Amino acid sequence: xxxxxxxxxxxxxxxxxxxxxxxxxxxxxxxxxxxxxxxxxxxxxxxxxxxxxxxxxxxxxxxxxxxxxxxxxxxxxxxxxxxxxxxxxxxxxxxxxxxxxxxxxxxxxxxxxxxxxxxxxxxxxxxxxxxxxxxxxxxxxxxxxxxxxxxxxxxxxxxxxxxxxxxxxxxxxxxxxxxxxxxxxxxxxxxxxxxxxxxxxxxxxxxxxxxxxxxxxxxxxxxxxxxxxxxxxxxxxxxxxxxxxxxxxxxxxxxxxxxxxxxxxxxxxxxxxxxxxxxxxxxxxxxxxxxxxxxxxxxxxxxxxxxxxxxxxxxxxxxxxxxxxxxxxxxxxxxxxxxxxxxxxxxxxxxxxxxxxxxxxxxxxxxxxxxxxxxxxxxxxxxxxxxxxxxxxxxxxxxxxxxxxxxxxxxxxxxxxxxxxx
Amino acid sequence: xxxxxxxxxxxxxxxxxxxxxxxxxxxxxxxxxxxxxxxxxxxxxxxxxxxxxxxxxxxxxxxxxxxxxxxxxxxxxxxxxxxxxxxxxxxxxxxxxxxxxxxxxxxxxxxxxxxxxxxxxxxxxxxxxxxxxxxxxxxxxxxxxxxxxxxxxxxxxxxxxxxxxxxxxxxxxxxxxxxxxxxxxxxxxxxxxxxxxxxxxxxxxxxxxxxxxxxxxx
Numbered sequence: 001x002x003x004x005x006x007x008x009x010x011x012x013x014x015x016x017x018x019x020x021x022x023x024x025x026x027x028x029x030x031x032x033x034x035x036x037x038x039x040x041x042x043x044x045x046x047x048x049x050x051x052x053x054x055x056x057x058x059x060x061x062x063x064x065x066x067x068x069x070x071x072x073x074x075x076x077x078x079x080x081x082x083x084x085x086x087x088x089x090x091x092x093x094x095x096x097x098x099x100x101x102x103x104x105x106x107x108x109x110x111x112x113x114x115x116x117x118x119x120x121x122x123x124x125x126x127x128x129x130x131x132x133x134x135x136x137x138x139x140x141x142x143x144x145x146x147x148x149x150x151x152x153x154x155x156x157x158x159x160x161x162x163x164x165x166x167x168x169x170x171x172x173x174x175x176x177x178x179x180x181x182x183x184x185x186x187x188x189x190x191x192x193x194x195x196x197x198x199x200x201x202x203x204x205x206x207x208x209x210x211x212x213x214x215x216x217x218x219x220x221x222x223x224x225x226x227x228x229x230x231x232x233x234x235x236x237x238x239x240x241x242x243x244x245x246x247x248x249x250x251x252x253x254x255x256x257x258x259x260x261x262x263x264x265x266x267x268x269x270x271x272x273x274x275x276x277x278x279x280x281x282x283x284x285x286x287x288x289x290x291x292x293x294x295x296x297x298x299x300x301x302x303x304x305x306x307x308x309x310x311x312x313x314x315x316x317x318x319x320x321x322x323x324x325x326x327x328x329x330x331x332x333x334x335x336x337x338x339x340x341x342x343x344x345x346x347x348x349x350x351x352x353x354x355x356x357x358x359x360x361x362x363x364x365x366x367x368x369x370x371x372x373x374x375x376x377x378x379x380x381x382x383x384x385x386x387x388x389x390x391x392x393x394x395x396x397x398x399x400x401x402x403x404x405x406x407x408x409x410x411x412x413x414x415x416x417x418x419x420x421x422x
Numbered sequence: 423x424x425x426x427x428x429x430x431x432x433x434x435x436x437x438x439x440x441x442x443x444x445x446x447x448x449x450x451x452x453x454x455x456x457x458x459x460x461x462x463x464x465x466x467x468x469x470x471x472x473x474x475x476x477x478x479x480x481x482x483x484x485x486x487x488x489x490x491x492x493x494x495x496x497x498x499x500x501x502x503x504x505x506x507x508x509x510x511x512x513x514x515x516x517x518x519x520x521x522x523x524x525x526x527x528x529x530x531x532x533x534x535x536x537x538x539x540x541x542x543x544x545x546x547x548x549x550x551x552x553x554x555x556x557x558x559x560x561x562x563x564x565x566x567x568x569x570x571x572x573x574x575x576x577x578x579x580x581x582x583x584x585x586x587x588x589x590x591x592x593x594x595x596x597x598x599x600x601x602x603x604x605x606x607x608x609x610x611x612x613x614x615x616x617x618x619x620x621x622x623x624x625x626x627x628x629x630x631x632x633x634x635x636x637x638x639x640x
Binding site: 072073074075076077078079080082083108109122124125129131132133137140142162163164165166168170174188191192193202204208209210212260261263265266269270271272275276279281283284285286287288289290291293294295296303305333337338339340341342371375377381382383384385389390393397401409417418419420421422 | 437447448449451452453454459460463464465466467468469470472495496499502504505506507516517518520521523525528529530531534535537541542545546548549592593594595596597598603604605606608609610611612613614618619620621623624625627628629631
């Protein structure tokens with residue numbers, strides 16, 4: 001069937017090519033000799049034949065032509081995929097919301113497949129009444145909807161010693177930004193009755209890593225949530241189904257997934273993920289701990305090494321994202337010449353507290369090489385620093401919290417590369 | 423129901439749990455946790471010893487347990503296999519170009535070792551070790567880091583007498599106090615002299631994954 005239907009088209013295409021080669025002299029004679037774009041002149045299958053009906057995909061998936069838009073990992077980075085990370089394809093995304101299936105994953109003991117009927121949240125320690133909640137109980141609390149970014153503290157951590165990975169997916173892809181539906185943690189803790197001596201909270205997951213982090217009670221009562229939906233649907237298993245902790249603006253490791261327990265105490269626990277890991281070693285051998293807040297940061301997502309300029313010189317769109325763990329983004333500057341001169345970019349889309357912001361810079365590219373950089377300024381006045389400024393204080397062995405300015409070199413052909421420039 | 427007395431009893435027990443006094447909280451949601459439930463999940467240990475269970479274990483038992491359960495990833499002497507974490511050695515390397523961060527060289531508190539080994543190890547068989555076994559493995563890890571002798575036995579009673587050498591070298595987050603350049607007014611024009619020069623390229627390293635054929639990088 002398809003062979004038959006394509007046969008005449010093939011011959012017509014051959015004829016058309018011939019006529020174009022002949023200067024198009026015959027093109028005006030009739031429809032069969034029309035000159036122009038075959039995508040217009042030849043009716044495609046999707047116009048002449050019926051498509052699939054409803055229910056062909058009960059849970060809808062992206063177009064088959066978008067199959068390359070997937071999370072990817074860096075196999076050499078970790079010992080085993082069960083305790084590893086993959087990266088959000090930032091170069092393929094726009095707006096501020098990350099689709100659920102593209103949110104980067106970081107697990108320490110694989111993805112727990114938790115039966116929601118067996119899920120329990122226990123709150124105990126320095127509370128008046130230790131309580132147990134089912135998922136149904138959780139959904140009887142008043143809910144809120146909030147858009148927050150979640151960034152791994154190790155995002156860009158492979159770039160401390162210099163440009164290493166050729167793709168924004170790998171240099172900056174340990175971040176996602178979704179709308180959470182859940183219950184303010186304050187409301188849940190008030191149900192138990194906090195004792196005045198309670199200054200810290202230990203959050204614990206139900207996965208095979210039993211992930212734990214110590215969180216000061218001020219943060220727990222400020223804007224933390226226990227979330228059960230992301231972008232309107234149930235949390236994905238890899239994001240902590242059926243419920244996770246949301247710790248806005250703070251490093252992603254604290255957003256405990258598959259949450260099972262909250263203990264209130266009078267001191268921090270100093271567990272593995274806040275001592276051996278997620279502490280920042282400095283050149284003098286001392287280390288910073290409790291570096292919870294994510295500093296203001298931005299990156300150009302296109303063009304970038306995975307998203308080169310393919311249209312040649314002329315009208316060109318630069319786009320990227322910016323975020324801050326301390327508030328909103330006030331301004332993003334873009335440089336085309338490696339930081340010599342800066343122009344304010346155009347922010348577009350909603351500006352939410354501790355959320356990704358989207359920026360654009362449209363210009364006429366003259367075809368000469370570009371040294372693209374972006375610089376975020378947040379609502380506290382914090383200006384995203386250069387990588388060298390950070391290295392001058394932190395050296396190159398602190399792993400976490402690299403929010404330095406990224407440079408993409410774009411050559412005359414539009415190909416982009418991760419570089420550092422003087 | 424009367425045909426299944428056992429089932430009736432189970433249901434009555436379950437109902438009893440459900441009907442336990444509702445929370446005293448303002449919304450009346452949730453139910454009180456029983457002491458046994460709290461004990462079943464409350465496994466965390468703090469540097470001041472809070473949470474440590476009864477038990478004891480020595481270097482000798484620890485060596486055998488370590489060989490059976492840990493060495494496949496962490497190496498016979500804590501030196502690590504592949505990219506699994508190094509557990510021993512590295513003392514004096516924190517200021518080196520390539521620091522080796524181990525229990526002996528970096529971790530501030532021994533309680534973290536006990537807590538983590540119990541909650542998450544062995545990898546893939548979490549919370550399968552007895553308290554005595556966790557004490558023994560912890561003792562052996564101290565031995566591998568030259569912090570105790572081979573006849574050392576660790577217990578809840580002597581736990582706080584062991585201090586890890588790097589404890590004093592941690593300080594609370596001071597980024598905003600020490601990196602004040604982030605509040606400088608940003609330069610907009612003629613910020614650097616000359617033309618940009620590339621000082622390093624990712625392409626030279628060539629470590630970017632090429633994908634699996636399903637979605638390779640352009």
